[in-house]
Each structure stands twice: as C-alpha cells, then as structure tokens.
C-alpha cells in the first residue's frame with residue numbers, strides 16, 4: 001500500500017442481486033460530487049480490503065455483505081489525488097439499505113451501468129466486469 005497521502009487505496013463493492021448491480025450516487029457534499037460509484041471506502045491501516053468493505057457497507061448503508069471474488073485493482077489519476085480501487089463482488093447477507101452518506105442508489109442490469117455518470121476510476125472496473133460476463137455467456 002502506498003504511504004502517499006495523495007494516493008488512496010479504496011475498496012469498492014460490486015453488489016449483485018437478482019441479476020442487477022447496485023450503484024450509489026455520491027452526495028453534493030462529498031468529493032467527486034454527484035458521481036456514481038460502487039460503495040466502499042479507504043482502507044484503514046492494518047485492515048484487509050475485505051474487512052474494510054464489510055465495515056464501510058455497514059457505515060454507509062447499514063448492510064452486512066459477504067465478500068466474494070476480487071477484480072484486478074484499477075489505478076486512476078485525478079487532478080489532485082490518485083486512487084487505486086480494489087473491487088470485490090459482494091452479496092447482501094442481511095439488512096435493508098439505509099443511506100447514511102450517499103444521495104441515492106439504483107439497481108441496474110450490467111449492460112445499463114454505463115448510462116450513469118461514474119467516477120472516472122470506475123470506468124475500467126465496469127468494462128472489466130462487462131467483458132467477464134460476456135465471456136461467460138460465450139458472446140465475446
């Protein structure tokens with residue numbers, strides 16, 4: 001993990017349910033205001049990415065998730081900071097979503113995720129996810 005203050009290591013949860021994927025909209029008060037993202041957050045010192053995700057999902061949305069397979073980390077340079085996203089496919093184990101930080105959430109089919117205005121770091125994650133699903137369906 002980079003010690004640089006301007007390089008954030010952030011987990012994000014790709015939560016699947018009934019063939020749909022959860023997207024969360026950042027609030028106007030957050031950095032990258034009103035952009036869509038996968039819920040998650042900065043990894044605390046001494047915390048594993050999986051522990052971080054479980055903690056963040058409780059804090060942000062009041063849900064308990066089980067953490068599944070990971071996608072390759074994705075690094076993006078914003079003008080004032082760099083973020084490395086550590087994505088994991090997750091499912092909700094318990095709880096109903098109550099938004100503590102985000103402005104909104106929506107459930108979308110994978111093919112429609114690109115219709116939202118995503119944080120730029122998420123775009124390669126979505127593309128990787130879509131490619132993997134297409135391969136599993138045998139369509140490219």
Ligand SMILES: Nc1nc2c([nH]c(=O)n2[C@@H]2O[C@H](COP(=O)(O)OP(=O)(O)OP(=O)(O)O)[C@@H](O)[C@H]2O)c(=O)[nH]1
Nearest residue numbers: 010012030031032037038039040041042083119121122
């Ligand atoms: N959780 C999450 N953060 C993301 C994603 N994509 C992305 O660029 N980020 C950036 O990674 C950082 C995550 O930090 P965070 O959510 O813990 O912190 P924050 O900005 O809400 O809080 P802060 O402003 O108080 O530090 C934010 O700068 C956010 O904009 C994503 O898919 N999920």
